Amino acid sequence: MTTYLTAKKAIVTILLSFVFFQVLAQQAGLHPYTPSAAEMVNAYQLSTKLDTVLRNIPTNNDLIPLWKKDGSAFWYKKNLPNKTWEYYYVDALTGKRKAAFDSEKLAQNIEKVTGKKQNPLKLQFAELYFADQGNTAKLKIQDKWYELNLNDYSLADTKDTTIYRYNAKRPLQQSRSRWQRNRESRKSPDGKNEILIKGGNIFVVDLATKAETQLSTDGNADKPYGEFAWSPDSKNIVAYKIDPKEIKKVHYVLSSVPGTTRGELKSREYAQPGDDFTAYQPYVFNVAAKTAIKVDADPIDFFGAPELHWRDNNSRYYTYEKVDRGHQRFRVIEVDVLTGKTKNIIDEKTKTFIYERRIYTHYLPKTNEILWTSEQDGWQHLYLVNGTTGKQKLITKGNWVVRDIDSIDVVKRQVWFRACGMNASEDPYFIHYYRIGFDGKGLVNLTPEKGNHNLSFSPDRKYYIDTYSQVNVPPVSELRLTASTKKVSEIEHGQTDIYLATGVKLPEVFVAKGRDGITDIWGIVCFPSKMDPNKTYPVIENIYAGPHDSFVPKSFLPASEMQSIAELGFIVVQIDGMGTANRSKVFHDVCWKNIADAGFPDRILWMKAMAVKYPNADITRVGIYGTSAGGQSSTGALLFHPEFYKAAVSACGCHDNRIDKQWWNEQWMGYPVGPHYGEQSNITNAAKLQGNLFLIVGEADENVPPESTYRLADALIKANKDFDILSIPGMGHSDGGIYGRRRKRDFFVKHLLHAEPPNPNVLVQ
Missing domain, CATH: 2.120.10.30 (TolB, C-terminal domain)
Structure with missing residues (x-):
């Protein structure tokens, strides 16, 4: 009864707040933006035109330098409007920048040499490398190399194709997979022996005499030894007795393959939460003594045999990493190869989760x-x-x-x-x-x-x-x-003038307190460029609440789908609520066994605060859209928060965490698979649907199985719920592409603006 009364009180509070915002808007003399059919046609045209103009103005958010080998200078390509560019050369010692070359002269000479017309603002080089003090350069145009003299712009054929290649964006410390597998090497480090697996058992072959020595006897085809590694001194072999588990498959049908009259079945391995994994029990084999020691450690039943790390100049001890299934314990385990005894060098435990990919x-x-x-x-x-x-x-x-x-x-x-x-x-x-x-x-x-x-x-x-x-x-x-x-x-x-001259309003950053009344929640707001100060506009949230990262853009963003949608007569927002990454552990832990939360309590409070600052935002008409995990959350908005959200477009959603990929869902929802998986499923809760829902799915989705959306549709039909669904033949994991994005806009125009979008089936004279 207490829970019911609390929920009822919350709903009443939200409803009263809507009335409050409507009264405020009326007092301020604001009226809802209600465009006519002709105005909507014009809005679509202007939105497309502005989007094209903005996307043809490059932001140059990422300058990619190409350095000389001695580090004395670099050059780079600067993108210009209308998909043109120019090159600059920078002396690192002085910092002086100059045009790398006269583009007009170079274009003329390339035309003479190649016989092909050149655009000075679109010079394309397969390779470009400056020598000397920037006075000569090597060019590769298509498949041919030239030497360029920058004093007279003469081009000469050259066979000297030696250039220095350096990727400035590549960090010195290369990131590696958290689950980088053991690298098998059959030949011993001293080159005297080689490992052979035969009949599921491990043998050593003396490369001088070809004599074989059997080191294990209990392996077989069903449970073989494998995934081996030599100790640095070549005296011991670390190998695993493997208990294989077949990865179950998922399937889809390609309905519209050209040249066929039948659907084409596609199948692939796809582990889902709760599925069994292959297990690896580590052993140490001494080559000279022909002995086998079972390492005093539990089998590795989560991903594969791990990479081994040996002490420097010491072949007695190695360590490996182990995350227990369920992501609540991480260890670095040391193994003594002489005894098989183990010791935990690092042993971290948590009541929620350890984000193993970080x-x-x-x-x-x-x-x-x-x-x-x-x-x-x-x-x-x-x-x-x-x-x-x-x-x-x-x-x-x-x-x-x-x-x-x-x-x-x-x-x-x-x-x-x-x-x-x-x-x-x-x-x-x-x-x-x-x-x-x-x-x-x-x-x-x-x-x-x-x-x-x-x-x-x-x-x-x-x-x-x-x-x-x-x-x-x-x-x-x-x-x-x-x-x-x-x-x-x-x-x-960079300057804003060129963008503002188009009429666009750049996104605004907005911050409000989250559900605890303390934590700042950050987001951005995109407004229509022709927003009437006397009108109110529906709000649409672009949601992606996957706990693996944060998602609100932070770099310069004059053009985006959000801005393009805003131009139709909406205020479009994006927010990072609690449960996403890159803040404190407490902030992140909200998602633990609680994916359906999706930060909605924070998002709703944020939008309410945003509407106070920006009275043109009508939060009595709120829509939401998202793809993948965002597809799950956008549908969840109508199921779990229908008092606030009125319309949702959900593309290729993971509507039940039991249907999606194992590694992602067990990370946040835990293992073993418990009743909370079903309790938070959009499919289980389909009968709660209120508002207007549009589902989009690609029939060839290899990320989230298409049946996730189809099962939701089945549950909605059985609950006698109205909804729209678009299945796109041949499309993979996507928001629906150009067609799906157009249909998404049409859906919001109909259900939030209560207007008619342009009908593409009507030929415009």
Whole structure:
């Protein structure tokens, strides 16, 4: 009874708030925007035209430098309006920027040499590399190489195709899969022996004599040994007795394959929550003694055999990583190959979840240390772990989040990393770049300016280029010195004038308190460029609430689907509610076994606060759309919050977490699969539908099985509910493409504006 009364009170409160907002709007002299059919035709045309114009104006949010090998200079391509571009050359020492070449002269000479017409603002090179002091360059045009003399623009054929290739965007510390598998090597490190698997058992072949020695006897075809690795001294082999489990399949039918008269069945392996996994029991085999030791550890029944990490110049101990199924325990386990005994070097446990894809580990074999990230103090931070004792030292600390590791400097004992939330006066999602000592001292902010940053280094890391922007502030690109972070020069500085001249309103950032009354919830608002100050407009939320990240754009965004929809007569918003990533552990934990929550309590409060600041927002007419996990949430809005949301478009939604992929859903909904899976299912709750729902699904979706949407449709039909559904032949995991996006807009125009969208079946004279 208490729960019922609480829910009833909440509904009454929301209904009263709607009445309150309507009264406020009436008092302010505002009236709903109710376009005629002719006005809607015009709005569609203007929306398409503005979207095209905006998308033909490049933002240059990401400057990609091409460096000379000695790091003395770089060049880059700057995008210009109407899909044209030009090249610039920058002297790193002075920071001086100049046109890389005279495009007109170069185009004329390329025409003479190749016989093909050239557009000076669309010069295309398969390769471009400057030599000397920028006076000569090597060009590859299509499949032919030329040497360019920039004094007279002469082009000569060349066989010297040697150039320096360096990807400035590639971090020194390459990220690897959290579940990078053991790399099998049949031949021993000393080259004397080779591993052979025969009849499910493990043998060693002496490469000099070809003699075979059998090391295991209890393997067979059903439970074989495999996934082997040599110890560095070639004396021992780590291998696994494998208990294979077949991965179950899902299917779909391609209905419209050209040249056929029958549907084509497609099947593929697809593990779903609760499915069995292959298990790996580790063993250590001593080659000389011909002995087998079963490692004192539980089988690895989650993903495959892990990568092994050996101590430097020590073949007695190795470590491996293990996340228990259910994502509530992470360990780095040390194995003694002489005894098979194990010891936990790292053993983290939690009552909710450990976000295993955000765990970072880097092994330092020479010092027997591990760099590791964890949320154990409530925020994602870096730790230095003693590889023998397991003793941990906190490297970074505070109410902010380490987002990723760029590189490790073992000599200087420094970590270079990305983080967000360190600057209290900024959007807590803005990414900044830092370096810090292993001892937690000497923190340096490489990106001091306010904004969302994107950084790249010169080959010798003497310089870096920092490009930063905000959703409504154009990007700035600066060349800086790595050692001091001193700015050498400004390379590019975007302006808003060219965008504002189109009439577009740039997105606005809005912040409101979440369900706890304390936590800031961040989002953006897109307004129609021709918004009448005396009219109110329906609100549409673009939702993606997947717990694996945060999703509100942070870099410059003059053009987007949200803006394009807004031009039809809507105010379009996007919000990161509780349960998404990149904030505190408490913020993230809201999603635990609670995907259906999707941050809705925060989103609704945010929109109510937004409507107070912007009275033109009519939150008595709220729509919502999303794709994939956003498709699940947008349907959930009508099932679980019909008092607020009135219309939803849901594309390829994961409408029941038991139908979707195993690894993603068990991460957030837990293991084993319990009743909460069904309780939060859109399919189970289909009979609760209120409002107007439009489902979109691609028949060839290989991400979320199409039956997720079809089962929801089946449940809605059985509950005698009205809804629309669009199944697109041959389409994969998508929002429906151009056709689906047009139908989505039409749906909102009908159900929120109560207007008629243009009918594409009527030929316009």
